Amino acid sequence: MAVPMAGKDGSEDALVVPGGTDPDGIDRRRFVKTCMGAAALGVGGAAGFGMFKQVADLGDYIVRRVDYWGASRSLKSPAPRGLALIPVRVDADGFVAGVPEHLDWYRYCGHELSPALSDVGHTEDDVFRYSVSADKLHELEAPAEVYWYLDRLDRPVHVDHFRDKPYGTGASVRWRSEGLRGDDVVTALVLKLDPDEIAFDDLDAYMEPEHHLIAFITYCTHFCCVPGYQEAPEARKKGQWDKIFCTCHGSVFDPTDITRYSFDLRLPRDAV
Numbered sequence: 001m002a003v004p005m006a007g008k009d010g011s012e013d014a015l016v017v018p019g020g021t022d023p024d025g026i027d028r029r030r031f032v033k034t035c036m037g038a039a040a041l042g043v044g045g046a047a048g049f050g051m052f053k054q055v056a057d058l059g060d061y062i063v064r065r066v067d068y069w070g071a072s073r074s075l076k077s078p079a080p081r082g083l084a085l086i087p088v089r090v091d092a093d094g095f096v097a098g099v100p101e102h103l104d105w106y107r108y109c110g111h112e113l114s115p116a117l118s119d120v121g122h123t124e125d126d127v128f129r130y131s132v133s134a135d136k137l138h139e140l141e142a143p144a145e146v147y148w149y150l151d152r153l154d155r156p157v158h159v160d161h162f163r164d165k166p167y168g169t170g171a172s173v174r175w176r177s178e179g180l181r182g183d184d185v186v187t188a189l190v191l192k193l194d195p196d197e198i199a200f201d202d203l204d205a206y207m208e209p210e211h212h213l214i215a216f217i218t219y220c221t222h223f224c225c226v227p228g229y230q231e232a233p234e235a236r237k238k239g240q241w242d243k244i245f246c247t248c249h250g251s252v253f254d255p256t257d258i259t260r261y262s263f264d265l266r267l268p269r270d271a272v
């Protein structure tokens with residue numbers, strides 16, 4: 001039977017709760033029974049990254065456990081878990097790209113079936129493109145003071161744009177989402193951070209090594225708003241300017257503290 005795992009921030013991944021129904025409508029009793037059956041048969045074993053472990057069969061739906069690394073959520077945040085890393089690499093022309101190695105990590109908040117997060121039929125490149133929502137731009141009197149890349153919106157992120165920037169510089173981007181709309185668009189942050197200040201043994205697998213670029217998905221694990229980095233006046237007021245901050249209900253995520261989290265991904269059977 002799967003055992004809940006406490007994150008470094010004290011959060012628990014969720015699911016083995018006898019009785020009741022979770023917010024996605026999964027019947028816990030059936031879920032637990034399925035887990036026990038799987039354990040008895042020796043199915044699954046320790047879930048490795050890049051693998052998945054099916055934890056429930058709900059007929060038209062399959063539930064599978066996803067383990068991931070992400071920016072830790074602060075203890076007071078309503079968000080239940082952190083924001084997943086996206087491995088970063090710079091291509092031969094200097095464009096900054098996310099490596100689509102762990103697409104399940106980003107499949108929540110209505111993005112589960114986004115073509116951006118599918119291995120099938122995705123023809124676009126993996127380069128990040130600067131992107132800020134119209135809502136966020138309209139909220140600020142002087143958006144160019146916050147979004148230093150404002151004149152590059154929709155264009156690919158190039159390593160030269162960050163070369164002379166200090167640590168603590170970030171940009172909002174979208175990923176693998178050209179031509180997509182609504183929940184199909186995958187949003188993220190690219191940050192330039194000092195690797196010596198990041199607590200994570202496996203950092204080399206995720207951070208671009210020369211320019212120290214790291215990326216996180218940005219749909220809040222609370223109610224799916226899009227958090228930002230060094231963009232909201234409220235974040236500055238609350239002393240969270242160097243954190244990823246969600247203005248909707250004040251969740252805070254620390255990009256220098258990488259923690260392991262889990263969640264259960266529910267997919268239609270024909271989409272698995």
Ligand code: FES
Pocket residue numbers: 078079220221222223224225246247248249250251
């Ligand atoms: S804190 Fe509620 S959606 Fe982010």
